[in-house]
Amino acid sequence: MSYVLAKSKDDDILSAGECGGAITSILKYLLDEKLVDGIFALRPFDDIYDAMPVFITDSEDLISTAGSYHCAPTMIGDIIERFIDDDTKIAVTVKPCDMRAMHELVIRHRINDDNVYFIGLNCGGTVSPVSGRKMIDLFYEADPNDVVSEEIDKGKFIIELADGGEEAVKIHDLEAEGYGRRNNCQRCDVKIPRMADIACGNWGAEDGWTFIEINSEKGQKLVDGAKKVGILETKTPNDAAVEGRSKVENIMIKMAKKNQDATYPLVSEMDEWSRCIGCYACRDICPVCWCFENCELNKSYFKDGTNMPPSPIAFQGVRLSHMSFSCCDCGQCEDVCPMDIPVSLIFDKLQKKYYERTGYVAGVSEDIKPPLYSPEKTEL
Numbered sequence: 117m118s119y120v121l122a123k124s125k126d127d128d129i130l131s132a133g134e135c136g137g138a139i140t141s142i143l144k145y146l147l148d149e150k151l152v153d154g155i156f157a158l159r160p161f162d163d164i165y166d167a168m169p170v171f172i173t174d175s176e177d178l179i180s181t182a183g184s185y186h187c188a189p190t191m192i193g194d195i196i197e198r199f200i201d202d203d204t205k206i207a208v209t210v211k212p213c214d215m216r217a218m219h220e221l222v223i224r225h226r227i228n229d230d231n232v233y234f235i236g237l238n239c240g241g242t243v244s245p246v247s248g249r250k251m252i253d254l255f256y257e258a259d260p261n262d263v264v265s266e267e268i269d270k271g272k273f274i275i276e277l278a279d280g281g282e283e284a285v286k287i288h289d290l291e292a293e294g295y296g297r298r299n300n301c302q303r304c305d306v307k308i309p310r311m312a313d314i315a316c317g318n319w320g321a322e323d324g325w326t327f328i329e330i331n332s333e334k335g336q337k338l339v340d341g342a343k344k345v346g347i348l349e350t351k352t353p354n355d356a357a358v359e360g361r362s363k364v365e366n367i368m369i370k371m372a373k374k375n376q377d378a379t380y381p382l383v384s385e386m387d388e389w390s391r392c393i394g395c396y397a398c399r400d401i402c403p404v405c406w407c408f409e410n411c412e413l414n415k416s417y418f419k420d421g422t423n424m425p426p427s428p429i430a431f432q433g434v435r436l437s438h439m440s441f442s443c444c445d446c447g448q449c450e451d452v453c454p455m456d457i458p459v460s461l462i463f464d465k466l467q468k469k470y471y472e473r474t475g476y477v478a479g480v481s482e483d484i485k486p487p488l489y490s491p492e493k494t495e496l
């Protein structure tokens with residue numbers, strides 16, 4: 117592992133980028149040098165709350181993807197797993213939970229990591245797009261429609277308005293009132309995606325620069341290559357910057373563990389599961405669940421010979437026993453549950469129990485493998 121501070125030498129990318137525009141520059145290098153066929157990143161559509169995944173094949177289009185979208189808890193791994201074949205070379209921007217899900221899919225031979233550049237973003241947390249709008253309406257003297265950009269800095273959620281004004285509220289104050297980061301983000305203790313080839317962030321970075329942690333040989337080649345073609349400049353961060361970054365990461369992890377201690381005892385699986393209507397939404401949105409055609413939950417013995425969904429206990433119990441050890445706590449199952457079951461809190465709590473017994477951290481551990489059989493793609 118090594119560290120660099122990096123900054124784009126392209127003025128348009130530098131001004132559009134969240135920090136130093138290093139990621140957009142590296143992605144441009146990959147496309148221009150034909151090292152990849154395409155890039156998965158995010159692009160805002162109607163407004164800043166609805167950034168969605170896009171597949172970019174022309175580097176001219178990359179500028180529209182630059183920036184950090186905190187109200188986009190989007191996951192890209194399952195899109196790659198379903199729609200990108202093993203021979204297509206791609207790069208993808210990933211926050212930690214997205215990287216963890218993809219790592220789980222790599223272990224299951226569903227993503228060929230030889231052909232993927234993982235470009236990691238450190239992540240202090242995402243905000244739900246719906247509650248994000250509501251929160252701006254309630255806590256900021258602003259119309260959510262007038263917000264042109266948002267950022268999270270020094271513990272504050274900051275919005276910039278169309279008239280140039282800026283407003284900031286402490287995330288702690290928003291969360292005390294039930295707003296701010298999504299529940300799963302508040303308890304997430306993986307803030308830097310070290311499984312990615314590079315992990316980029318603003319922690320430890322000077323203004324206008326991106327702090328990059330280089331985690332693989334591939335990552336080193338990316339930075340060196342982008343420098344060589346003249347789109348990126350780099351310098352070595354000083355010890356204080358490296359220490360400062362590590363300090364903030366540790367504070368964030370401590371806060372997450374405090375949240376885990378406070379929230380895990382609040383859920384009792386059986387009480388929550390009794391509300392399950394077997395709609396399959398949690399299974400279908402899970403970025404790690406992949407064997408839909410062969411899914412146990414489609415089998416008749418779980419449906420008592422009828423076409424009805426499995427009973428609540430069978431449905432949730434099967435999912436839990438198949439997936440909880442691999443849960444990357446992205447929170448999407450909870451977002452889509454029509455019965456407000458805290459699915460991801462339950463799964464994450466079980467993942468942590470599994471970790472205590474085996475040392476396995478979903479989507480992070482390399483030496484220990486998850487327990488379920490992972491067939492080669494061709495065997496299915």
Ligand code: FAD
Nearest residue numbers: 133134135136137138139140157158183185240317318319
């Ligand atoms: P840019 O050149 O602006 O490129 C950013 C790339 O990331 C673009 O391709 C963009 O489409 C893609 N992207 C944007 N949002 C997302 C998303 N939600 N999911 C996947 N891809 C996305 N850094 C820290 O050090 N500490 C933090 O606490 C922290 N929290 C973050 C929280 C979120 C939700 C996000 C998205 C980023 C966070 N970052 C954090 C990373 C930081 O904001 C910058 O993204 C990073 O420094 C890279 O800057 P850049 O100028 O090089 O990137």
